[in-house]
Structure formats: C-alpha cells, structure tokens
Amino acid sequence: MRAYLPAYEMETPRDLTAALLRMAREPGVWRAFAGGTDLMVLLEAGKLPHRKFLNIWNLGELRGIAVTAEHLTMGALTTYAEVQRHEILAREFPLLCRAAAETGSVATQNRGTLGGNIANASPAADSPPALIVYGAEIEIASTGGARWVPYASFHTGYKIMNLQAGELIRAIRLARWRGASWKQYFRKVGARRAQAISKICFAGAGRVAAGRIAEVRIALGSVAPTVLRAERVEELLRGQRPDDAAMLLAAQDALGAEIAPIDDMRSTGRYRRNVARNLLAEFLEVLAS
Amino acid sequence: MPAEAARKIRVSCVVNGTAVTCEAYPMARLLDVLREELKLTGTKEGCGEGECGACAIEMDGALVNSCLVPALQAEGAKIRTIEGVACGGALHAVQQAFITHGGAQCGICTPGMILAAVNLLARYPQPNDAQIRDGLSGNLCRCTGYMKIFESVVAAVRDAETRA
Numbered sequence: 001m002r003a004y005l006p007a008y009e010m011e012t013p014r015d016l017t018a019a020l021l022r023m024a025r026e027p028g029v030w031r032a033f034a035g036g037t038d039l040m041v042l043l044e045a046g047k048l049p050h051r052k053f054l055n056i057w058n059l060g061e062l063r064g065i066a067v068t069a070e071h072l073t074m075g076a077l078t079t080y081a082e083v084q085r086h087e088i089l090a091r092e093f094p095l096l097c098r099a100a101a102e103t104g105s106v107a108t109q110n111r112g113t114l115g116g117n118i119a120n121a122s123p124a125a126d127s128p129p130a131l132i133v134y135g136a137e138i139e140i141a142s143t144g145g146a147r148w149v150p151y152a153s154f155h156t157g158y159k160i161m162n163l164q165a166g167e168l169i170r171a172i173r174l175a176r177w178r179g180a181s182w183k184q185y186f187r188k189v190g191a192r193r194a195q196a197i198s199k200i201c202f203a204g205a206g207r208v209a210a211g212r213i214a215e216v217r218i219a220l221g222s223v224a225p226t227v228l229r230a231e232r233v234e235e236l237l238r239g240q241r242p243d244d245a246a247m248l249l250a251a252q253d254a255l256g257a258e259i260a261p262i263d264d265m266r267s268t269g270r271y272r273r274n275v276a277r278n279l280l281a282e283f284l285e286v287l288a289s
Numbered sequence: 290m291p292a293e294a295a296r297k298i299r300v301s302c303v304v305n306g307t308a309v310t311c312e313a314y315p316m317a318r319l320l321d322v323l324r325e326e327l328k329l330t331g332t333k334e335g336c337g338e339g340e341c342g343a344c345a346i347e348m349d350g351a352l353v354n355s356c357l358v359p360a361l362q363a364e365g366a367k368i369r370t371i372e373g374v375a376c377g378g379a380l381h382a383v384q385q386a387f388i389t390h391g392g393a394q395c396g397i398c399t400p401g402m403i404l405a406a407v408n409l410l411a412r413y414p415q416p417n418d419a420q421i422r423d424g425l426s427g428n429l430c431r432c433t434g435y436m437k438i439f440e441s442v443v444a445a446v447r448d449a450e451t452r453a
Contacts, residue, residue, distance in 0.1 A: 008314070036358060
C-alpha cells in the first residue's frame with residue numbers, strides 16, 4: 001500500500017550545523033535524507049518507518065572530493081556519477097569506480113550517494129567491498145564534534161551500524177594508494193549486467209612479489225549479514241603462489257567457512273557459495289597473470 | 290489514519306524553461322507533481338521504484354527518475370520533461386529518429402528512453418555503441434526488444450554527424 005503522504009515531514013536545514021542541532025535536540029527523530037534512491041522506494045511501498053526527514057542534499061559541507069598527498073576524501077553526498085568522473089579515483093581506486101558504474105542505472109548513479117549507500121547498510125551494496133579493500137575510514141559528525149572510524153568495523157550486524165542518534169556520516173576517506181604493483185579485481189554477479197542488485201559481489205587487491213602473494217585484501221557483498229572482509233582467506237593466501245592448485249582448493253574451502261550466504265528473492269545460499277569459490281579462483285588467476 | 294504532520298509546501302522551480310510554483314506535500318513524488326499538479330502527463334510511471342526509467346527527466350542537467358525525487362528537493366531546480374525536448378515545432382533529432390526507425394511501440398517507456406538518449410548525447414555527443422547501450426540500460430521496454438530503440442539512437446547520432 002502506498003504511503004500516506006501527510007504523515008511524512010521533511011525540512012531543509014540551512015547548513016550542516018543546523019542539521020546536527022536539529023538531530024541533537026530530538027535524538028532519533030530526524031533522519032538524514034540524501035538522494036532518495038533507497039528511501040523513496042520504501043515510501044512508495046508504504047514501508048518507510050521514519051516520519052521526519054532532513055533534506056541534506058544541498059549541504060555543501062557534505063559535498064566534493066578533496067585530494068591531498070596523503071588522502072582522498074569524499075563528502076558523504078558524493079554520487080556514483082561523481083565517483084566515476086574523478087580522474088584520481090579512476091587511476092588509484094578503480095574498484096570503487098567499477099562498483100559505482102555497476103550500481104543501478106545512470107539515473108540512480110546521479111542521485112545515489114556513497115554516504116547513503118553506507119547508511120542504508122545493505123549487505124548487498126556494491127561500493128562497500130571496494131571501500132573495505134581500500135581500508136576506508138568514515139567521518140562521523142555530531143554537535144559534539146567529529147570522529148573517524150574504520151569502515152570495516154562500522155557495520156556490526158544486519159542493518160546495524162556504529163552510528164548514534166544525532167550522528168551523520170560526513171565523509172569517506174581513502175589513504176592514497178601507492179601500490180601501482182597491486183593487481184585489482186572486481187566482479188558483481190546479478191540477474192543482468194545493468195540495474196540488478198547483486199547476488200554476490202567480490203572485490204580484491206593483491207601484490208605478488210617473487211612469484212608469491214605478498215599482500216592481499218578481499219571483501220565480499222551479499223554473502224553475510226554485513227559486507228565481509230575475508231580475513232582468514234587473506235591469511236591463508238599470504239606467502240603462497242597464486243597459481244598453486246592445492247592452495248586454491250584450501251582457500252576456497254576457507255572462504256566457504258567464512259561466508260554465510262542465505263536463500264532470498266535474488267539467489268540461493270548454494271549458488272552464492274559456488275560463485276564465491278569461482279570468483280576467488282578468478283581473482284587468483286588475475287594475481288597470477 | 291495517522292496524524293497529519295506535514296502541511297503542503299510551496300515548491301518553485303523552472304520546468305521546461307517556465308518558472309512555476311505549486312503546492313505539494315514535501316515527500317510527494319516529483320513524478321506526481323509533474324503529472325497531477327502541472328498536468329505534464331508525458332512523463333510516465335512504470336515501476337515506481339527506480340528500476341524502469343519510464344519517469345526519467347532531467348533535473349539540473351542530470352538524468353533522474355522522478356518517482357524517487359521528493360517534491361521538496363525540486364525547489365529551485367531546472368527541470369526538463371519530454372514536453373521540453375522538442376524546440377517549438379521542431380522535433381529533437383532523437384525524437385525524429387524514434388519515429389523514422391520504429392523506436393516507439395506502446396509508448397510508455399518512450400519519454401524516458403528519449404530523455405535518457407538526449408541526456409547521453411549531452412554528455413557524449415558522439416557516443417559509441419557501448420556508450421549508447423549503457424546510456425539506455427536503466428530504461429526497460431516490454432514491446433520492442435530494444436533493438437529498434439538502440440538503432441534509433443544510433444541513427445540520431447549518425448544524422449547529427451551528417452549534418453555537422
């Protein structure tokens with residue numbers, strides 16, 4: 001059933017300070033509303049539980065991509081379209097650009113934001129695996145100030161995140177990637193190439209030195225209650241040859257133990273397990289090439 | 290019936306070059322404001338959840354699905370709908386190509402398809418085939434099988450090149 005529109009309030013705060021004050025005065029009552037690509041879908045389905053929203057879409061403090069020698073910092077309202085257009089992101093963080101290009105359609109990419117993608121907390125989101133591989137940090141703002149937290153520990157359970165009432169995601173920061181020698185791999189598997197929400201999403205990066213995996217990072221979406229970093233698999237792979245067939249089987253088994261995919265409207269746990277194994281094999285082929 | 294919390298707000302924006310002001314609930318869909326308040330019924334509703342692109346419009350130059358834009362966020366925006374694509378009596382090259390090459394069948398997806406194609410050409414004046422496919426990938430059609438739509442856009446690009 002469609003939502004009853006008069007029940008929903010939305011206001012446009014003058015600036016970030018005004019937004020944070022509003023959220024602090026009535027904790028948990030006012031929620032941030034960015035590009036609407038998730039919330040408007042819930043509204044239309046009559047399933048939007050919150051009633052009061054702050055329209056943060058035009059807040060300049062949450063926009064823009066700043067680059068220093070050390071970091072690349074994206075305002076929370078950075079859209080997928082902006083991610084794809086950014087030259088340094090394309091050069092140094094291609095997994096994030098690939099994820100942005102494969103999220104929804106052009107129209108979705110113009111409105112969907114990185115901060116919104118994180119706050120929506122879907123384990124099937126496409127940008128988080130890339131953010132985890134790159135060791136992203138996120139800045140949380142409130143009237144009490146700002147704090148930086150590692151993104152990998154931000155989501156603690158299905159739709160549960162380290163964000164208190166009155167707090168807002170302000171920015172996402174990536175340490176500049178100095179590893180031109182890292183090989184990077186991204187693959188999203190969905191019902192079709194465009195538009196689909198993923199059945200499984202895999203992001204990996206690794207560096208091979210003297211024929212052995214020196215460093216490796218792997219993250220997957222849609223295989224657990226949160227987007228998952230496959231730390232045990234990474235541990236197993238370090239020091240190994242990427243083309244070692246016995247090692248591949250062991251790593252695939254380790255991955256199978258680390259993930260907990262479910263049956264849902266988009267796929268089955270069994271299919272996701274099989275594809276996760278295959279994507280790991282494909283990633284190792286990339287490392288070996 | 291839940292308590293009425295929100296009142297209608299006045300939203301002022303520029304639609305197809307004309308300044309307009311209308312009243313709407315803050316979270317009313319821009320799609321409904323366009324169709325029901327402004328009587329611009331060229332913009333269609335397909336899925337109502339951002340999957341099909343039938344309600345695509347341009348907002349400040351960017352292609353967006355109007356079913357996912359709350360009325361409040363249209364404040365101050367420059368909006369172009371299918372009614373604003375032709376220039377006076379002259380059809381846009383993409384519109385003409387859809388007619389010539391059979392790109393429209395039942396017509397529900399057509400306004401969104403044309404907006405997506407026009408927006409693509411604004412970003413890439415001479416798109417290659419892959420860019421055209423990508424530019425149309427957010428728009429679903431249940432009649433044509435897509436090839437005639439794709440061929441219409443290819444023809445619009447080719448005709449523009451011939452004239453240039």
